[in-house]
Amino acid sequence: GSRDAVLTAINLVAGYGAAPVLSDLNLEVRPGEMVAVIGANGAGKSTMMRALAGLLRPIDGDVILDDQRIDKIAAHRIAARGLALVPEGRQVFPELSVYDNLELGANTRRDVDYAAEIEAVLKRFPRLRERLHGRAGLLSGGEQQMLAIARGMMAKPRILLLDEPSLGLAPAMINELYDVLADLRDEGITILLVDQIAVLALAVADRGYVIDSGKIVRDDSAAALASDPEVEAAYLGHV
Numbered sequence: 001g002s003r004d005a006v007l008t009a010i011n012l013v014a015g016y017g018a019a020p021v022l023s024d025l026n027l028e029v030r031p032g033e034m035v036a037v038i039g040a041n042g043a044g045k046s047t048m049m050r051a052l053a054g055l056l057r058p059i060d061g062d063v064i065l066d067d068q069r070i071d072k073i074a075a076h077r078i079a080a081r082g083l084a085l086v087p088e089g090r091q092v093f094p095e096l097s098v099y100d101n102l103e104l105g106a107n108t109r110r111d112v113d114y115a116a117e118i119e120a121v122l123k124r125f126p127r128l129r130e131r132l133h134g135r136a137g138l139l140s141g142g143e144q145q146m147l148a149i150a151r152g153m154m155a156k157p158r159i160l161l162l163d164e165p166s167l168g169l170a171p172a173m174i175n176e177l178y179d180v181l182a183d184l185r186d187e188g189i190t191i192l193l194v195d196q197i198a199v200l201a202l203a204v205a206d207r208g209y210v211i212d213s214g215k216i217v218r219d220d221s222a223a224a225l226a227s228d229p230e231v232e233a234a235y236l237g238h239v
């Protein structure tokens, strides 16, 4: 990868049993980029996210955050170094308040002025302000996804990994969510995004990769991928 990449995967191999899901996967995300990875069901997108974040120990290959290898260190240390994963399925703590969920997002950092930072995050996610002291489990699905992303932002990460943020959300909520993602991109937050709705992911991203059977098979600007007839036929029809 290039020297200034925030996150680089080199020949990454990962999986669960004898046959790896990911084989020799290469990608990089540069500062301020939003990069989308698109691919069919079961292509290995979530496996890739988990391997990058240290939740799944890679079998082989390198994962580099800034200029340090992270593929052999524990997930919580990777988080402390600035990689925040918002996993599939908006995993908030349902019994805790929205406020406490946000506060937990910053627990990898020291000397945090929680009130000030929560205030800053709420500016981006105004829906959460109205529910700040209510239980997170009472939020709608879309609001929980917003909370999961907001909690990721509380870590002030070098890079934010978003795994299937639109999964299971109503169309209106998906649009609202993608408006927020466009704002984050415009502000230069570095993001690696996976979404089943490839047309949305490519519309918001700067660059994209196509993953097929655990390998990257295309790499281009998001606009070029979105207008490519082969990509369109294979991935953009299922909205």
Ligand code: ATP
Pocket (backbone or CB within 6 Å): 016, 017, 021, 039, 040, 041, 042, 043, 044, 045, 046, 047, 048, 196
């Ligand atoms: P989807 O959008 O359907 O989640 P994906 O591209 O994210 O697809 P993965 O979830 O990474 O794909 O799954 C890739 C392959 O790994 C699939 O064949 C899946 O069955 C398998 N797999 C995923 N999780 C596990 C697991 N915990 N144990 C064993 N196999 C798994």
